[in-house]
Amino acid sequence: MKNTNITVNYFGSIAEITFCRQEVIVLKENQSMDKLHDILLKKYKPLKTAIYKFTHNQTITENNPTLKDQDEIALLPPFAGG
Numbered sequence: 001m002k003n004t005n006i007t008v009n010y011f012g013s014i015a016e017i018t019f020c021r022q023e024v025i026v027l028k029e030n031q032s033m034d035k036l037h038d039i040l041l042k043k044y045k046p047l048k049t050a051i052y053k054f055t056h057n058q059t060i061t062e063n064n065p066t067l068k069d070q071d072e073i074a075l076l077p078p079f080a081g082g
Contacts, residue, residue: 002029006036006067009074017046032064036073052077 004027010018025039033054041047055074056065067073 002069003027004029004031004067004069004071007070007072008036008040009072011074012077012079014047014050014052014075014077017050018044027067029069030066032066033061033073034064036067040075047075050077 006025006027007022008025009022010020015021025036027036027039033056037054052075054061055072055076056067057072058074060076
């Protein structure tokens with residue numbers, strides 16, 4: 001089975017939790033966003049109580065897409081505009 005490299009970007013308070021702004025997570029082929037989320041929750045325990053949304057290739061998503069090699073995921077904390 002082939003590996004899938006996913007670039008994960010962290011912003012604002014989420015970057016403070018992870019102590020980084022970007023990293024590459026290696027998944028097995030045909031893994032879902034839920035699998036990636038599980039990995040991140042194990043790696044960064046404070047994410048369990050944080051509030052954030054996911055983007056998948058720069059589009060906010062609430063579904064559970066299958067991730068492909070070189071996909072880009074971002075964790076975005078709440079933000080206000082004005």
